[in-house]
Amino acid sequence: MVNIGFIGCGQMGRDHIDRIANRMGNAHIVAIYDLNRAAAEKAVADFGLDAKICDSADELIHAPEVDAVVMASRNDAHLEPLLACIEAGKPVFTEKPMTIDGADSWKVVEAEVKAGKKLVQVGFNRRYDTGYEQMKEIIDSKQIGELLCGDCRHFNAQAATSYYRTDNVVNDTLIHECDILHYLFDDDYKAVEIKCARQNRLNPNGAENLREPQIAIIEFQHGAIVTVEANVNCQYGYDIQCRLVGESGTVSLPDVATPEVRQAERIYHSISSDWFARFLDAYDKEMRAFLNRVERGEEPSGQMATAWDGYVANVAADAMLESLHNGGRVEISLPERPALYA
Ligand SMILES: NC(=O)c1ccc[n+]([C@@H]2O[C@H](COP(=O)([O-])OP(=O)(O)OC[C@H]3O[C@@H](n4cnc5c(N)ncnc54)[C@H](O)[C@@H]3O)[C@@H](O)[C@H]2O)c1
Incomplete structure (x- = not known):
């Protein structure tokens, strides 16, 4: 106990x-x-x-x-x-x-x-989501070879609070990708760049307070490149996607299984807006x-x-914020990993 x-x-x-x-x-x-x-x-x-x-x-x-x-x-x-x-x-x-x-x-x-x-x-x-656990197992087994590139999506139906601002997209939202990508690739970050797309008129916090969607371009030390679309006002639901491309195949995060409904000349699956429930x-x-x-x-x-992983995620987020505010590609360099975390 x-x-x-x-x-x-x-x-x-x-x-x-x-x-x-x-x-x-x-x-x-x-x-x-x-x-x-x-x-x-x-x-x-x-x-x-x-x-x-x-x-x-x-x-x-x-x-x-x-x-x-x-x-x-x-x-x-x-x-x-x-x-x-x-x-x-x-x-x-x-x-x-x-x-x-x-x-x-x-x-x-x-x-x-x-x-x-x-x-x-x-x-x-x-790291404890079953879908990501399965991806990690496939990646580590090398059955699709070395990872080359990928694209991810972090979509929320609407900004979490009225005080959710431009920087929160990095600090509270993309920070999850900053960790999970480092974990899945088992590689250090080399550089990042953030670009803001056309503003969504349905953004309840206003474009001056909350600039998004933000597109992150993430480069790894071994050359792989991943893009992440952070769109916190997508309106339709909480949608987390991750598709990684290896030398001989791809691996994608499974969607949450929901029943297929056929009705009124449509076939559809529902998607929840509840981010809390998604990772319960x-x-x-x-x-x-x-x-x-x-x-x-x-x-x-x-x-x-x-703590080392927490540090790596923060360093990547710092570089994203620098790119967000000053524009351009920002290189990332880390000190040598202490032996404690080998
Ligand atoms: N893992 C996830 O998916 C996930 C999701 C949401 C939030 N979080 C994290 O959880 C943490 C809490 O988020 P939340 O949504 O519950 O926020 P919240 O605002 O609902 O709660 C924060 C609490 O911290 C208290 N607090 C503030 N300063 C404090 C201090 N100095 N000492 C002790 N208590 C203090 C506040 O009074 C409040 O009760 C944050 O770090 C957030 O990023 C993680």
Whole structure:
């Protein structure tokens, strides 16, 4: 049984609290913290938790009864608790992105290297989606040869909130591709470029606040090139596509299976707008993997995203933002990967 200290009780946090408290079977939430105390109190009441409400992330991390920490606070609130967990030697699962940029994420990598131990696992949930898992297996088996190119689609029906802005397309949306492509290709990024397409008149936030669709052109060190279309106002549903081309074949992310309907001179499948539901299984699987490895006293490995992976995704996102704001192709260079992450 793992005693969890939980930080951040917003939308994603409440989903993880429900998951940990009611679906995992090997964890208790014993301490909880949110900057907005009312959110922590509401979570305790709604999910019937027997948890102490803490006054700070530090108090929670250092509570002796807390074995491990799960964090779903705002992106800009991840860094300090991550460093405190590493200092305290406590395993921590943080929602993506690990921090707000490459410079901050490097501080996490440095802290782990200094501690000589991997404690951080980043919630890049797609790695646990069955479709992506199957793609990874096919790619790694080399049955379609080396990967050459590909095209992906990250479509949302509508911008998530009224305050979702141009940069959020990179920081909150494309950041998932920044991780999953690095993972699938098992290769480092060489350069990126972002181009904005013709503006959608159905964008509720206005083109001046939210410039999109954005097209990312991503180059890998070994020469492969992938394009990603990020279109967060596509109107028709939440649609995640990924088609990768190898030397002797292609592999594509399967669509979510829904019944085929034949009616009124049409044949169709429905597609949901609910991004949360699309990856529900993956959220369960990544949390189970975290709790199981903590229970076994293991460091993150295999398909788990480490602090290094979190750093790589942030560096790619930084380059995308630079291209978005200043135009053109932006080269990416990483320091040598520390032996801890070999
Ligand atoms: N993996 C995914 O698919 C996915 C999906 C959505 C959100 N997320 C990530 O989950 C995290 C939370 O997103 P959300 O949609 O739940 O946001 P949210 O705004 O609903 O909730 C954020 C919570 O963090 C709290 N908070 C803010 N600053 C804090 C601080 N300094 N210390 C502690 N708590 C603080 C807020 O009071 C709020 O309750 C973000 O990192 C986000 O990027 C991941």
